[in-house]
Amino acid sequence: MPVTAARELAYTLILPLMAGIGLVHLVVVLLSVLTTVNLIGVPMLALSLVAARGLGTVNRRLAGALIGARTTDPAPFRPGKGLFRWVGAALVDATGWRAVAHALIRLPAAALALATAAGLWGGGLVLLVSPVWRLVPEGWPSAALLSPAGLALLFLAPRGLRLALSPERLLARTLLGPSASEARIRRLERARAFAVDDAVARLRQVERDLHDGTSARLVTLAMSLGLAREELELGHRPDHLERARALVDGAHRDAKETVAELRDLIRGILPPALDQGLETALATLAARTPIPVRLHADLPERPDASIEVVAYFCATELLANVVRHSGARHAAVDVRGGDGRLTLVVRDEGAGGAASGAGSGLRGLADRVGAVDGAMDVHSPQGGPTVITVTIPLHL
């Protein structure tokens, strides 16, 4: 018997116990609700809701370990100090109430799983061994039929039970895990942490570029000019003048290179073309990309400036990936706005096989998109084509 089937069977065998405890607990909750008019019921209800949390945890762990319904843990119970706060927090604890709902709604689901297990595993076993136990007095002919029938049932049992456990799985996932709003809060928390880290990392990068690049160049430039000045001061002999000329030539070249480098650096921080709108900036980007890029833009309303920046950097990064990895000879960028969302699609006919796994550039991009509550979809089978779709809100 495969391990999963054994686990699912074990889960089903524990079900009566868990469902039974849940039922008893439900009765306690009901009694507490009925007695809330006496005020005794209020702390009792609070207690039983906290207990519901515990029961929910046990159910969640079982479902996760045995039937593959894994969810993240909901936020822990954090009451304030003092009895009244504790009671208050327990009474409005969504996780507790959801666990109570689970105990109630899971009853038919548990019954279904149990009945299926009894029918398939139990029935199959009984039929298989019935000839041996002489349950059927007729003798060989019927035994020859019953044993294969039992085998058939046993063969179907794992699949049947897995199917019958689907409602249990669904309930565990939806009622015992974090609620939708809780999950959203967590996602936003992660996005916020990423946004802050990302901002710091970018500042550090800018600082380093200025320090190692521009600043070092300017110091060198000043040094050449200082030397040249000394050569000029040293007199008017031809060799001094010649050296001074060479130094000024070098400084002149350095100055021009520094300006070009600084321009690239500035564009990396924030492209000036974005002031004219996303479409203009993307057109400039397309023109600067080493392979031909077909750009189509349809933006009836202008997105927030910060959204334009995110979309622009996505396009920059994705086009750079196309050039670097895909081997495609041209690419297409499509940006549209509507229904409050901006959709950016970057397409190429290259080698495909782009993955947004951990450590890839696409992962960082997905995080950045997530930071503005957006999503990124990567479609890139081996052999191409690669289509990457970024969807972000038009306004934050």
Added chain:
Amino acid sequence: MRIVIAEDAAMLRDGLRMLLAARGRDVVAAVGDGEALRAAVAEHRPDVAVVDVRMPPTFTDEGLRAAIRIRRDHPGVGVLVFSQYVETRYAARLLADGADGVGYLLKERVADVRDFLSALDRIAAGETVLDPEVVTQIMGAGQRAEALAALTARERDVLALMAQGRSNTAIAGALFLSYGSVEKHVSQIFAKLGLPPSDHDHRRVLAVLRHLQV
């Protein structure tokens, strides 16, 4: 004069080497990180090591730490720490074990070639060179400014140059004063701040900096 350069920006490293060679200094090694610097100093025993503060792999204070270890391991080697920022903490760490043959300058000082070379000469001779910007920051900070309130404006000018490691002669030249009046200002300063008088320029620097609680 034999010099080792440690600077990770190749352009600046080459520029420095060219400048020093053009002015008759012997650059015996030019390296790009702290480890290589310590190896080069151990091998060549130069008169001065010119050290960039920020170098790989951490790009924080690699050079400073290497400089401090060089001062400990090779007391005869002068160290000029070369930085794009003024960081009084760095100066304090560098001077913690004494101030003779130590310098801390902003990188752009290299543009005034003569001053830069004379700074190298002074460090090689065991004197102290502190960037005017460092001294300004030290003297400008709140409680220190209070400590200096008793000094006249002229005395403060003299103190600043003293803290940069200048000799009385150099101070006289810079402020267009006679040697005698500089001496008078110096003894006034030491009296007002309650410092034990000292003839050695680098000890003078230390006394002043300690007084300013660097």
